[in-house]
Amino acid sequence: MSGGQARPETKVLVLLGLLALALMIGASSGVIGLSPRLLFGDWPDALGWQVWWQLRLPRLLLGVLIGAMLAAGGAAMQGLFRNPLADPTLLGLANGAGLAVAALIVLGGGMAGPLGLYAQFLAGFIGALVVSALVFQIGRRYRGREAVVTLLLAGLAINVIAGAGGGLLAFIASDEQLRQLSLWGMGSLAHALWPATLAAMVLLPLALLGLARCARGLDLLQLGELTAHAAGLDAQSLRRRVILAVSLGVGASVALAGIIGFIGLLVPHVLRLWMGPGHRLLLPASMVGGALLLVVADTLARTMMSPAEVPVGLLTSLLGGPYFLWLLLRRRRTAME
Amino acid sequence: MRRLQCRGVAVLLLFGLLGAVRFAWAAADTVVVGGDVAEIVAELGRTEVLVGRDDTGVYPAEIALLPSVGYLRRLSAESVLSLGARRLLVSDAAQPRETLAQLEASGVEVVRIDAGQDFDALERKVRQVATALDAKAQGEGLIARLDEQRARVEGLAPLHSRALFILGHGGAPMVAGRGNSADAAMRLAGLDWRPDFSGYKRVGGEALVALAPEVVLISPIGLEALGGEEALWRMPGIGMTPAGRERRYIEVDEQALLGFGPRTPEAILALHAALAEDEAGR
Numbered sequence: 001m002s003g004g005q006a007r008p009e010t011k012v013l014v015l016l017g018l019l020a021l022a023l024m025i026g027a028s029s030g031v032i033g034l035s036p037r038l039l040f041g042d043w044p045d046a047l048g049w050q051v052w053w054q055l056r057l058p059r060l061l062l063g064v065l066i067g068a069m070l071a072a073g074g075a076a077m078q079g080l081f082r083n084p085l086a087d088p089t090l091l092g093l094a095n096g097a098g099l100a101v102a103a104l105i106v107l108g109g110g111m112a113g114p115l116g117l118y119a120q121f122l123a124g125f126i127g128a129l130v131v132s133a134l135v136f137q138i139g140r141r142y143r144g145r146e147a148v149v150t151l152l153l154a155g156l157a158i159n160v161i162a163g164a165g166g167g168l169l170a171f172i173a174s175d176e177q178l179r180q181l182s183l184w185g186m187g188s189l190a191h192a193l194w195p196a197t198l199a200a201m202v203l204l205p206l207a208l209l210g211l212a213r214c215a216r217g218l219d220l221l222q223l224g225e226l227t228a229h230a231a232g233l234d235a236q237s238l239r240r241r242v243i244l245a246v247s248l249g250v251g252a253s254v255a256l257a258g259i260i261g262f263i264g265l266l267v268p269h270v271l272r273l274w275m276g277p278g279h280r281l282l283l284p285a286s287m288v289g290g291a292l293l294l295v296v297a298d299t300l301a302r303t304m305m306s307p308a309e310v311p312v313g314l315l316t317s318l319l320g321g322p323y324f325l326w327l328l329l330r331r332r333r334t335a336m337e
Numbered sequence: 338m339r340r341l342q343c344r345g346v347a348v349l350l351l352f353g354l355l356g357a358v359r360f361a362w363a364a365a366d367t368v369v370v371g372g373d374v375a376e377i378v379a380e381l382g383r384t385e386v387l388v389g390r391d392d393t394g395v396y397p398a399e400i401a402l403l404p405s406v407g408y409l410r411r412l413s414a415e416s417v418l419s420l421g422a423r424r425l426l427v428s429d430a431a432q433p434r435e436t437l438a439q440l441e442a443s444g445v446e447v448v449r450i451d452a453g454q455d456f457d458a459l460e461r462k463v464r465q466v467a468t469a470l471d472a473k474a475q476g477e478g479l480i481a482r483l484d485e486q487r488a489r490v491e492g493l494a495p496l497h498s499r500a501l502f503i504l505g506h507g508g509a510p511m512v513a514g515r516g517n518s519a520d521a522a523m524r525l526a527g528l529d530w531r532p533d534f535s536g537y538k539r540v541g542g543e544a545l546v547a548l549a550p551e552v553v554l555i556s557p558i559g560l561e562a563l564g565g566e567e568a569l570w571r572m573p574g575i576g577m578t579p580a581g582r583e584r585r586y587i588e589v590d591e592q593a594l595l596g597f598g599p600r601t602p603e604a605i606l607a608l609h610a611a612l613a614e615d616e617a618g619r
Contacts, residue, residue, distance in 0.1 A: 031547040047546070050577050055542040190541045193573055307548055308514075308538030 011275050015288040019064075022292050026060050026299040027052070031306045058197035059189050063298045064291040065204040066189070066257055069249040071290020074264020075271075075282050076211045079218035080242045081139055083148050084272075085327070087265035088250045091135050091151065092158030093128045094261070097247075097254035099162040099169075100127025106173045117199060117255070124251030131158055132243045187260035187313030189298050196256055207249030208287060214242050215279040222277065260313045262320020263290050269327065367470075368406055368417050371428025373598030374450045375400045377466045378426065380599045381475045389420040391431075396592060396600075414439040426469060428452050454521040454597045456487045463599070479599060486602035493609050496527040498616055500587075501550035501580065503569075504537055504559060510572060512540045512548075518595040523554075526609045542574025550580045552615055554608075556591035583619075587611045 028034050032051050070088060077086040088094050104123040138154045139147055217238040220228040225235055253260070267289040268282060275281055294312070297319075301312040368389040369375045375394035378384060384399050392408045394400045406416040410432040417425060417440055425445055427437065429452035441447050448469045451461040460480055467476025502513035502523065513519035514534040523531065532540070532548055540548070555569065563569050566586070575581040589608055593600035 031544040047577060051543055051546050055574055191573055302541055302543065307532055307540050307544035308534050309541040
């Protein structure tokens with residue numbers, strides 16, 4: 001399965017190097033051009049510095065954290081369900097979280113300020129948790145190919161329900177709330193400010209750490225539940241930990257940036273082809289790869305059509321949608337052969 | 338004899354009353370679609386013919402009280418028919434076209450009103466509505482008044498502010514570029530500068546800084562949607578613009594200014610006055 005000849009650690013280093021490069025480019029490109037030399041102490045003028053510090057840096061950090069979270073969440077869910085198509089967006093976790101946040105805004109009176117932000121985190125977490133529990137209950141009843149299809153269909157149904165719920169909320173929402181809601185239509189990092197980024201810097205690493213600690217368990221689980229049990233794995237506790245960490249991370253990501261699709265599908269897949277299926281390597285590599293993808297995509301979103309801005313969720317879906325389709329077709333072909 | 342006369346008068350009165358009711362019932366058969374068209378109907382003093390409006394018809398109060406048939410760009414034939422409408426006064430901006438065709442097929446008279454965004458179009462709108470409502474005299478009166486205001490608008494001194502029209506929020510603020518009604522109204526108010534894109538686009542924090550607006554134009558509804566003035570200045574990037582540093586913003590009546598209805602010339606004059614005062618105070 002593993003592609004290149006290089007040692008796996010080298011591959012992670014390559015990814016890290018690419019991420020550093022993307023961050024450098026992202027930090028220096030934008031509507032207001034800033035020289036990359038700024039990173040080596042060549043400070044720009046006051047306005048340039050302010051733009052960099054107040055706008056660009058929090059946005060880059062948020063991109064790194066959310067990208068890492070979505071990709072690692074996807075990798076972990078794929079491992080847990082032993083289903084290569086499990087993804088927080090496809091299975092409806094992101095939309096569930098989005099619906100919960102939207103419900104909070106419309107029914108809870110749309111709190112503003114830092115307290116409102118944490119309330120939204122909580123709502124997103126609960127929404128994602130409910131959906132993952134539901135999806136898991138559905139997924140465990142089936143085995144093999146049947147499970148793959150059922151899970152995807154369940155995700156589809158949940159996405160439809162969440163979409164309808166969102167439409168219903170939009171219907172009863174006031175004009176003011178409606179404008180707040182429109183954020184959840186297409187994910188964007190555009191309103192990254194320090195308070196939100198700092199909150200993300202506390203919550204998301206927690207979720208990421210939680211996932212990283214599940215790597216060994218996920219590897220054992222791939223051998224089948226019986227073998228894993230014989231090897232001393234508490235599958236029940238592993239499931240709970242993965243679902244909690246993914247729900248926390250995805251819920252917070254959605255509350256902060258809306259729904260940014262397909263990162264959780266795309267990144268682990270590409271990396272699995274490149275460096276093999278072992279989670280001890282795949283999880284950290286997915287974090288780096290997800291961060292890389294979202295930072296690059298968001299830099300494009302900021303600069304492609306400037307001064308106008310493209311929602312970054314649109315870009316990732318443009319990339320991920322066709323990849324997903326290709327993946328489905330390829331699976332079908334290998335099944336027939 | 339007198340009793341007979343009395344009875345005659347009573348009968349006449351009754352008939353008269355019935356006739357009036359009948360007349361009113363027969364006359365109120367029109368649904369108006371488009372806020373600008375509705376305002377013109379009200380200006381002409383013919384709201385009594387209306388049985389409905391669409392969601393964009395919110396001014397004046399007598400229009401807003403009417404039942405709505407939905408949103409201008411998502412018209413449904415059934416909701417128009419359910420009000421017993423036999424005539425539709427509809428802005429050319431209305432969608433979808435198929436609904437209008439369905440209504441025509443159901444025997445509703447569909448009167449299309451110009452949807453242009455300049456004074457000539459406004460005059461055409463008034464003429465078309467006045468003709469449809471048989472109120473030509475009132476129409477000419479309104480046009481004369483609008484003409485007088487138009488002359489004043491066309492005599493306005495040019496302004497030099499970099500004024501940024503912010504429509505709404507959700508992620509990044511939605512900002513007006515060129516080729517839309519905000520562009521048209523701002524040009525008439527004497528404003529030359531605009532962001533260099535067409536339509537309304539979301540603009541991120543850095544781009545806001547680069548645009549460096551000196552004053553923000555926003556509607557009271559838009560401001561409320563943001564969460565008030567404080568929230569406006571908390572938007573990413575805006576604090577680093579000249580407008581944000583000096584907290585300069587002007588509230589504009591979006592419906593009046595952008596609708597290109599009877600209140601638009603006045604709204605343009607008011608915007609010019611507010612901007613001129615703002616420029617003088619800088």
